[in-house]
Amino acid sequence: MSFISRGFTGRRRKEEAPAGRLPPGQYDVGDGFPVLSAGPTPHTSLDRWDFSLRGEVDEGRRWSWEEFRALPREPVSVDIHCVTSWSKFDTRWEGVSVDTLLTEVETAAAYVLAFSDGGYTTNLPLADVSDGQAWVVDTYDGEPLDPEHGGPARLLVPHLYFWKSAKWIRGLTLTTADEPGFWENFGYHNYGDPWREQRYAGD
């Protein structure tokens, strides 16, 4: 890059961030935890909440809140990266690995479409929500996940930009063809790798 913004030096230097953990174009938001969403925060009561797997599966699966809470759980400590350019290090969550949810599911699908209360969707390759890379989390920093941050439960896929970590998740539709989700239909990148700065379509 030959262009220089006259008089700009920058304040938060990359050296301040843990080495090798701040993707290009991102800054460390520190203690902040910004909220972004496209509509009103849904408030689903737990007795009406369920999580389902549907689409290209041998048979659909459904867990009530109690059944979901009884599944094997994992603590997760990860860095997260929002497309609006903030990153947050060492965020602590707890929840169920998507691997656990997919146990014994027979499928020919190569993609999933996460769907949420409020109508939000986002698409991911099945390979990116498998092998210990994705969780459905219901706990943040030891507390039940706040509705503003996606509670009762949200998807957590920390190696992709955070819009892929769907808030208020209610399930996954497995598909053989890739179908763009909500933001993907509005010009955001189909895959969203922060390390390759895939913010918008064509990046």
Add this chain to the structure above:
Amino acid sequence: MAGTAVRRRLSWQRAEVLELRHETPRASRLTLRPPDWTGHRAGQHVDVRLTAPDGYTAQRSYSLASPPEREAVDLVVERLDDGEVSPYLTEELRPGDLLELRGPIGGYFVWPAAPDGPVQLIAGGSGVVPFLAMLGHHRASRSSVPVRLLYSARTVDDIIGRAELGEPGSDATDAEVTVTLTRGAPDGWTGPTGRVDSALLAERTFAPDRRPQVLVCGPTTFVETVARGLIDLGHDPGRVKTERFGASGGP
């Protein structure tokens, strides 16, 4: 929540800074001339990128304040004291400088292409910026869609967009504009004061039975409170769009 696919590669371009004006004591209006600008939709934003001599970059998103009918592109940037980008844009930048940006971005939080009812805009603080573009577009396109803006500002001095909104009671816009002041009003202020609550929403916004399309923009707590209030009044959550400003990349 269906979208229309936007598949155009966004390239960085260097826009000349034509003008900088104080919009309020804390906010500046930047008028820019991007060399490659094919227009935008009211409500869209751009990403701005700053590059230091050592190659370090910082980027943030800013809503477009100008309507698509105008050739130049305006941003309104509020200075955040602990910010990295906004102090540069509001204090260091000069006319004639080049500013790297790309856009327009976003096709969701925009003026509806074919409104199927009245349009209700609700803003907190600098969240009014995308609505300035929408009101300008509404006026320039001689739209007959009924539109109202409810805008919460701290003080009279903090009102962004006086040029578009006019002084209270003027006819600068054909929208019904209500400004409420949360931190004190001057003598002779005839508008409401205090935060946007359910009483003010009920009094100054389109009722749910008019089936308005509602757009809410502002800081997270403001958006959260207003959206909740709208749902409690009976608005369809599917007709309420939100965009949150503040710590999400504003500094």
